[in-house]
Amino acid sequence: MTRIPPLTDQDMSKAAHASRIALAEYGPFDNWARLAAYSPPVLEHVTGMLTELRAQDNLPRRALELAMVTVSKLNACDYCVSHHTPLLTVAGLSPEGAARLPNVEDHPELDDCDKAVVRYAEAVTTRSGRMRDAEVSGLRDWFSDAQIVELTWRIALCGAFNRFNDALQIQIESDLAPVSA
Template sequence: MRLLRHHAPKLAVQGVSEEGAARLVDYKDHPELDELDKLVVEYSIAVTNNWNKTRDEVFVRLRAHFSEAQLVELTWRIALCGAFNRFNDILQLEVEQGVPHSEAAE
């Protein structure tokens, strides 16, 4: 996934190894993520892939950690990243050197 490779350096600053970044979508038993990190990854996947199936209980858990304004910003950032990735992939644009195209774009 392009998004994960793109964010690997930023994740490294947060203590997530390169290997940990590569398996970020396997968040449920990820040893490098705390419970809040896992919740944010779960929500990111929901926004990206399951937006029409997201249940209220996810928002209950998110609201225990984030204000409404923070939740709106988090959602907006996730949605924008997804939109940029889809845009770049469909047009087969290489945005950064060293970040290969996703399989869908090749």
């Protein structure tokens, strides 16, 4: 059960309500939005950032979802794994292939770029201060510097979402099938 009661539409500010509606266009994150609405600037800025990043379409969707599922599995965040695994399957990975993450060795559905993304997501999540230069420069075979910056930010942001969701025990939306981390 969620540790803080979700706000109803009537209980949230006009700004928070507008941001909740905008976030709904981004994805099915209503339970998250109803808790973030306690702090309207958080909801507003996260919504704006996510929608702007999606609109610029800088990163391949598959790379982004591989990173987010990897981070969420490493952090055991069922909320995020349940939200991003279906998006990863749309991007071409089977549910069984997604379940194998972050294990990339002998993964029949991952190419070298996919494996580099998963390894990078794991490194940023588990040892960001102890990474080697080669882990970043190795991504340049597939990504520009701008894409690497965004990928790194999205990995770190996903980790923050994982902690926020788990600390407050945000419930998976009822129209989503739960996927265990």
